[in-house]
Amino acid sequence: MLAKKTQYALKALTYMAEQHSAGPFLIADIGSKKKIPIKFLESILLELKKAGILNSKKGKGGGYFFNQDPSTIQLATIMRLIEGPIALLPCVSLHFYKKCNDCNEKKCGLNKIMKEVRDNTLSILENRTVQDLV
Amino acid sequence: MLAKKTQYALKALTYMAEQHSAGPFLIADIGSKKKIPIKFLESILLELKKAGILNSKKGKGGGYFFNQDPSTIQLATIMRLIEGPIALLPCVSLHFYKKCNDCNEKKCGLNKIMKEVRDNTLSILENRTVQDLV
DNA sequence: CTTTATCCTTCAATTTCAATAGGAAAATAT
DNA sequence: ATATTTTCCTATTGAAATTGAAGGATAAAG
Numbered sequence A, B: 001m002l003a004k005k006t007q008y009a010l011k012a013l014t015y016m017a018e019q020h021s022a023g024p025f026l027i028a029d030i031g032s033k034k035k036i037p038i039k040f041l042e043s044i045l046l047e048l049k050k051a052g053i054l055n056s057k058k059g060k061g062g063g064y065f066f067n068q069d070p071s072t073i074q075l076a077t078i079m080r081l082i083e084g085p086i087a088l089l090p091c092v093s094l095h096f097y098k099k100c101n102d103c104n105e106k107k108c109g110l111n112k113i114m115k116e117v118r119d120n121t122l123s124i125l126e127n128r129t130v131q132d133l134v
Numbered sequence C: 001c002t003t004t005a006t007c008c009t010t011c012a013a014t015t016t017c018a019a020t021a022g023g024a025a026a027a028t029a030t
Numbered sequence D: 001a002t003a004t005t006t007t008c009c010t011a012t013t014g015a016a017a018t019t020g021a022a023g024g025a026t027a028a029a030g
Helices: A004-018 A027-034 A038-050 A075-082 A109-125 B004-018 B027-034 B038-050 B075-082 B109-125
Strands: A054-057 A063-066 B054-057 B063-066
Touching (some): A004 A027, A004 A038, A004 A063, A004 B109, A027 A038, A038 A054, A038 A063, A109 B109, B004 B027, B004 B075, B027 B038, B027 B063, B038 B054, B038 B063, B075 B109
Antiparallel strands (some): A054 A063
16 A cells, blocks of 8 residues: 555646646645645655656745646656655565565565566556546 | 565465475574564464464474465465555555545546556466465 | 745654564473 | 473564644745
């Protein structure tokens, strides 16, 4: 199960992508529509901004908006950014790999199956974008 | 990423299934071979026993052994038992479903994609057994 | 120069996770 | 019987992560 933070991030992006306007969108609006605590959401959006996914404008008429076209933002990117590894085991992760100290990965049946799960999951999450959420 | 507890459970079962003998296997042996803290492993194996996956015998010559044929134990069963939900969101979980309060699940793009991930993952985890780990 | 809204740091509550301690109960061997 | 071995059970601890709040700084607009 994804952490609440990740769920919130995905929901917020979904909301933004669903709107007809390109923004900017207020934290308070996103939060009330998607039932996300404002202050928590604030930190999440800031993180997305620092990663270059979103951009923002301060003051009246300000808010958050996409810094890239939503159709270019992979869901896998968001999840790795907020959640961390997508794989189920460290020894099977592409971006957060850690060597297994109790088995030979080449021969390990668990490793093999978990890699299969990973590849299946990535084939979806790396080929769907924020645009596909609408 | 799976919790350490779940990783340990899978590793312990892998170890047991790999042996030529049918056991019983000592907690201490499994723990030292798979680098799992003994006391932690103890509670995990007990949990697997209470769920009917394993059985045990006390005293000299005792230990843990399979209560069912490893080829009948789905990996999904183990994961749900120790980890909980396999799905990435509550609103797409089959065994731990929780309704979404901020979207219409029928129309939600996030819901749709996460269901796809879930189905893909389950198609592997429900069709691979502990026996497939060797 | 007031209002609006994001930015940033700090902090706090709670929960979860990982692991340990210590002994009770059961089985076996002597 | 008694000692040894091994699982069973309860409780607790310590650390870390999660979730979220407080309060003010900064920037933009009117």
